[in-house]
Amino acid sequence: MEPWMIALITVISLLILLMTGLPVAFALTGLSALLLYLFLGPSALFMVVGSAFKQIGTEVFIAIPLFVLMAAILQFSGIASSLYATMHMWMGPLRGGLAIGTIFICAIIDALSGIGATATTTMGLIALPEMLKRNYNKHMAVGIVTVGGALGPLIPPSVLMIIVGGYAQLSVGKLFLGGVFPGLLITLGYALYMGIRCAIRPQDGPAIDPSERGSMREKVASLKYVILPLGLIFFIMGGIYTGIFTPTEAAGFGAMGAVVIAMAYGKFNLSDMASAFKLAMRVTCMIMWLVVGGGCYSALVTVTGTGHLVLDVLSNLPFGAMGIIIVMLGIALIMGMFIDPVAISMICIPIFLPVINALGIDLLWFMLLFVIAVVIGYITPPFGLNIFYMKGVAPDGITIMDIYKAVMPFTAVKIFCLGLCILFPGILTYLPGLLK
Amino acid sequence: MQTFIKIVSNINELVGKIAAFLMAPLVLITVYEVIMRYLVKRPTIWAWDLNIQVFAGIAMLGGGYTLLQKGHVVVDVFVMKMDPRKRAWLDIMTSFFFFAGIIVMILGGWEMAWMSIKAGETMPTVWAPPYYIMKLLVPVGAFFVLLQGVSDLLQNILVILKKPGSGRD
Numbered sequence: 001m002e003p004w005m006i007a008l009i010t011v012i013s014l015l016i017l018l019m020t021g022l023p024v025a026f027a028l029t030g031l032s033a034l035l036l037y038l039f040l041g042p043s044a045l046f047m048v049v050g051s052a053f054k055q056i057g058t059e060v061f062i063a064i065p066l067f068v069l070m071a072a073i074l075q076f077s078g079i080a081s082s083l084y085a086t087m088h089m090w091m092g093p094l095r096g097g098l099a100i101g102t103i104f105i106c107a108i109i110d111a112l113s114g115i116g117a118t119a120t121t122t123m124g125l126i127a128l129p130e131m132l133k134r135n136y137n138k139h140m141a142v143g144i145v146t147v148g149g150a151l152g153p154l155i156p157p158s159v160l161m162i163i164v165g166g167y168a169q170l171s172v173g174k175l176f177l178g179g180v181f182p183g184l185l186i187t188l189g190y191a192l193y194m195g196i197r198c199a200i201r202p203q204d205g206p207a208i209d210p211s212e213r214g215s216m217r218e219k220v221a222s223l224k225y226v227i228l229p230l231g232l233i234f235f236i237m238g239g240i241y242t243g244i245f246t247p248t249e250a251a252g253f254g255a256m257g258a259v260v261i262a263m264a265y266g267k268f269n270l271s272d273m274a275s276a277f278k279l280a281m282r283v284t285c286m287i288m289w290l291v292v293g294g295g296c297y298s299a300l301v302t303v304t305g306t307g308h309l310v311l312d313v314l315s316n317l318p319f320g321a322m323g324i325i326i327v328m329l330g331i332a333l334i335m336g337m338f339i340d341p342v343a344i345s346m347i348c349i350p351i352f353l354p355v356i357n358a359l360g361i362d363l364l365w366f367m368l369l370f371v372i373a374v375v376i377g378y379i380t381p382p383f384g385l386n387i388f389y390m391k392g393v394a395p396d397g398i399t400i401m402d403i404y405k406a407v408m409p410f411t412a413v414k415i416f417c418l419g420l421c422i423l424f425p426g427i428l429t430y431l432p433g434l435l436k
Numbered sequence: 437m438q439t440f441i442k443i444v445s446n447i448n449e450l451v452g453k454i455a456a457f458l459m460a461p462l463v464l465i466t467v468y469e470v471i472m473r474y475l476v477k478r479p480t481i482w483a484w485d486l487n488i489q490v491f492a493g494i495a496m497l498g499g500g501y502t503l504l505q506k507g508h509v510v511v512d513v514f515v516m517k518m519d520p521r522k523r524a525w526l527d528i529m530t531s532f533f534f535f536a537g538i539i540v541m542i543l544g545g546w547e548m549a550w551m552s553i554k555a556g557e558t559m560p561t562v563w564a565p566p567y568y569i570m571k572l573l574v575p576v577g578a579f580f581v582l583l584q585g586v587s588d589l590l591q592n593i594l595v596i597l598k599k600p601g602s603g604r605d
Contacts, residue, residue: 017530017533018511019511019513019514019515020514020515020526020527020529020530021510021511021512021514021515021523021526021527021530022510022527022530022531022533022534023503023508023509023510023534024508024509024510024511025508025509026508026533026534026537026538027530027533028537029537029538029540029541030532030533030534030535030536030537030538031533031537032537033536033537033540034533034536045540045544046544046548048537048540048541048544049540049541049544049545049547049548049574050548052541052545052574053545053548053570053571053574056491056492056495056496056570056573056574057488057492057570059484059488061491061495062462062466062487062488062491065459065462065491065494065495066462066463066466069459069463244474245470248466249466249469249470251466252462252463252466252467252470253466253467253470255463256463256467274456277456277457277459277460278452278453278456280456280459281452281455281456281458281459281494281498281501282452282498282501282502282505282507283507284494284495284498285455285494285495285498285499285501285502285507286502286507286508286509288495288496289495289499289502289508289581290508290509293537296537338511338513339509339511340509342509343509343511382513383513
C-alpha cells in the first residue's frame with residue numbers, strides 16, 4: 001500500500017471511530033492494534049502492550065492522581081467560602097467588584113487545583129447566587145464563574161501540562177512556570193473587561209449596599225483566610241522553582257496541605273475523604289487509559305510514517321512556519337469545541353511533534369501555546385466541559401443557552417491573549433528560561 | 437444475563453474501591469520520602485520504586501470501575517440524540533474495536549508478565565524489586581475492563597431485545 005494511503009487511513013478511520021461514541025481511550029487502543037496488525041503483521045502487536053507499560057511506568061504521571069486528590073479535598077475544605085467572604089468585604093463596594101473579585105478567587109483556586117472543575121463548581125455554588133441576588137448582569141456573572149475555573153489547567157499546577165510534559169518529554173516544572181504569565185494575563189484581561197463593562201453600564205454590576213460593607217477592622221481581620229491558601233501556593237510553586245521538590249513531590253505535599261487546610265477550617269471528615277479518593281482514582285483512570293491509547297496511537301503514527309506525511313503536507317502550505325503554527329493551533333481550537341482536552345492532546349501531539357521538530361520551532365513554546373489553545377476548548381460551545389460543570393451547579397432558570405451566550409466575550413479575551421503569546425513568545429518562555 | 441451484569445458491576449465496584457484506597461499510600465510514601473531526604477538526610481532507595489507500582493495499580497485496576505461509571509471520555513456530539521435502539525446497535529458494532537484492543541492488552545500483557553516471572557526480572561533500580569507485579573497489572577487491569585465491556589455488550593443486546601419504544605435502561 002502507498003504510504004499516503006496508510007497515513008490517510010490512520011487519521012480518517014480514527015476520526016470516524018471517535019464520532020460513533022466509543023470511548024476515546026478504547027478507540028485509540030483498538031484501532032492502533034488493528035492497524036498495526038494489518039500494516040505490519042502480528043509481531044507489531046507487542047507495541048501496544050509495550051506502550052501501555054511505558055506510560056504507566058512514567059514517573060511524572062504519579063503527580064496526576066496526587067494533584068487531582070488535592071483538588072478533590074479542597075472542594076470540601078471550606079476554602080472557597082472563606083476566600084469569598086474576604087473578597088466580598090474588600091471588593092463588594094466597587095462597581096462590578098464581586099465579579100472581578102470572583103475571577104481573582106478563581107485564579108487562587110486554579111493555582112491550587114490542576115483541573116478545570118474545582119473553581120467553577122465551588123464558586124458556582126457560592127459566588128454566583130450572591131451576584132445574582134445583587135442584580136449583577138446574569139450573563140456576566142454566569143460567564144465569569146464558568147471561565148474562571150477553565151484557567152485551572154493553565155495556571156500551575158496543571159494535570160494537562162503533566163500529561164503534555166510526560167508525553168512530549170518536556171520538563172513539567174518548565175511547563176508549569178510557562179503557564180504563570182499567560183494565566184495571569186488572561187485573569188487580568190477578564191478583570192479589565194468586566195471593570196470597563198461595569199464602568200460603562202453600572203447596572204451590570206451594582207456596588208453592594210453600604211450597610212453590608214464591613215469596617216476596616218473586619219476587613220483586615222478577614223485577611224487571615226487568605227494566608228493558608230496563598231501559603232500553600234507559594235510552598236508548592238516555590239518548591240518546584242527552587243528545585244527542592246519535583247512536581248510529583250510537590251503534588252504529594254499539596255494533597256497533604258489540602259488536608260491540613262480542611263482541618264483548619266473544621267471541614268475534615270472521613271466520608272468526604274473517601275469520596276475524594278474515589279474521584280481522584282476515577283479521573284486518574286480516565287486520563288491514564290487515554291494516555292495508554294495515545295501511546296499506542298503514537299507508535300502507529302511513527303511506524304507507519306504518518307507523522308512525516310503530515311509534515312510534508314503542512315510544509316507545502318504557502319504560509320511559512322508561523323502559518324503552520326496557526327493552522328495547528330486552529331485545529332486544536334476547533335477540536336476543543338467537541339472533544340475533551342486530554343483526548344485532543346493524545347490525538348494531536350503524536351502528529352504535531354515531528355512537524356515541530358522538523359521546523360525547528362521551540363517545543364516548549366509551542367506546547368504552551370497548544371495548552372492555551374486546548375484550554376480555550378473548556379469554555380467554547382457546544383461541548384466545553386466547564387459549560388457542563390456550570391450547568392450542574394447553576395440555579396434554576398439558567399439555561400444552557402444563557403451559558404453559551406455568557407462565555408462569548410470571555411472566549412474572545414482568551415483568544416486575544418493567545419494571539420499575544422504567539423506574537424510575544426517571551427510571555428511564555430521568560431519564566432521557564434530562569435529555571436536551570 | 438441480568439445476573440452476569442450485576443455480578444460484574446459488583447466486582448468492579450470492589451476493585452475500584454481497592455484502587456481508590458491505594459491513593460493513601462501514594463500520598464504517604466511521597467511525603468515520607470521527601471521528609472527522609474531533607475529532614476533526616478537519609479533518602480530511601482525504595483520509595484519511588486514502590487510508588488510507581490502503587491500508581492500503576494490505581495491506573496490499571498480502576499479502568500473497569502471507570503467504565504462502569506461511564507467515566508471514560510466519549511465524543512457524544514453525534515450520537516446524543518440517537519434512538520436508543522440504533523445507539524445500541526452502533527455500540528455493538530464498535531465494540532469490535534474495543535475488544536480488539538483489550539484482548540491484545542490481555543494476551544500481550546500476560547506474555548510480557550510471564551516472561552518477566554520466568555526470567556526473575558527485577559526493576560532496573562538500586563532497590564531492584566521484582567518487575568512482574570507491575571507488568572502483571574496490565575493484563576489484570578485490562579481483564580476487569582474486558583468484564584465490564586462484555587457486561588455493557590449484554591446490556592446493549594437487552595436494549596435491542598426490549599420492545600420498541602420502551603426506552604434505554
